[in-house]
Amino acid sequence: MRSSSSSPDITTLLLEWRAGREEALDRLVPLVYAELRRLANRHLRRERSDHTLQPTALINELYLLLVQQRAPAWRNRAHFFALASQLMRRILVDHARSHLAGKRGGAMTKVALEPRDALTEGVPGREFEVLAVDEALTRLADLDAQQARIVELRFFAGLSVEEAAHVLKRSPRTIKREWRMARAWLLRQLGGNAPHG
Numbered sequence: 309m310r311s312s313s314s315s316p317d318i319t320t321l322l323l324e325w326r327a328g329r330e331e332a333l334d335r336l337v338p339l340v341y342a343e344l345r346r347l348a349n350r351h352l353r354r355e356r357s358d359h360t361l362q363p364t365a366l367i368n369e370l371y372l373l374l375v376q377q378r379a380p381a382w383r384n385r386a387h388f389f390a391l392a393s394q395l396m397r398r399i400l401v402d403h404a405r406s407h408l409a410g411k412r413g414g415a416m417t418k419v420a421l422e423p424r425d426a427l428t429e430g431v432p433g434r435e436f437e438v439l440a441v442d443e444a445l446t447r448l449a450d451l452d453a454q455q456a457r458i459v460e461l462r463f464f465a466g467l468s469v470e471e472a473a474h475v476l477k478r479s480p481r482t483i484k485r486e487w488r489m490a491r492a493w494l495l496r497q498l499g500g501n502a503p504h505g
Contacts, residue, residue, distance in 0.1 A: 318385045326382065333375065344370065344392060350466055351396050361403060369399050386467065386475050393465035401442045444497040448490060454478075455490035462487055 318339050324332035348363035348370075355361075361369075373395050382388040449456035454476070461472040469487070473480040 318388070322382055322385065322388050337371070340388070340392075341367070343389060347389065347393050347396060347465065351393070351400055351464065355400065361400070366396055366399060370395055373399075386471050390461050390465045390467060390475050394460055397442075397460070397464050401439065404439055440498060441494075444494050447497065448493060451493075452486075452490070455486050455493070458483060458487050459490050459494060 318336065321332045321336040321339070325336060344367050345363050348366040352361065352363060352366065370392060374392075382391055445456055445459060448459065457476065458472055461467045461475060462469070467475065469480050469483050472487075473483045476483065478486075
């Protein structure tokens with residue numbers, strides 16, 4: 309999500325696509341593929357080791373969802389990647405639900421939260437059920453939509469505080485404060501102990 313020399317081209321293509329020029333998507337995909345693959349790897353790194361989706365398959369499913377967008381809402385490069393990450397999360401949650409249904413009540417799919425993840429920084433390594441994470445995030449969105457959005461941007465999309473602030477048009481100080489509260493709330497919901505500070 310960091311800035312690069314291709315950022316203006318990506319933003320221009322995103323705006324062209326948003327304006328209805330479908331051919332812009334064909335020019336956009338090669339420019340964003342490496343970053344989408346990084347996002348896919350980030351999401352899949354948290355999934356069970358025998359997960360049937362691979363990064364390429366996740367990107368392909370994402371592409372199918374993106375092509376269906378009639379009036380994409382993104383404003384810039386960071387916003388596009390944040391939305392792409394949100395769609396990847398939805399794909400994986402849907403996949404977990406169908407996997408669980410296929411097992412007819414079998415074991416829930418676990419998601420490993422690594423110590424370096426923004427959500428679990430300072431918390432011993434944990435595994436949570438992917439559906440439990442999704443349900444907790446949905447409950448948080450009911451209580452505070454902005455905090456839920458910050459979790460999506462920081463944890464799932466891997467955005468820095470500054471990048472999340474840019475996407476949400478808030479100050480980094482506000483994002484840090486809201487992030488601390490959302491993180492503590494989610495960890496309590498998931499049965500983890502939120503670190504102090």
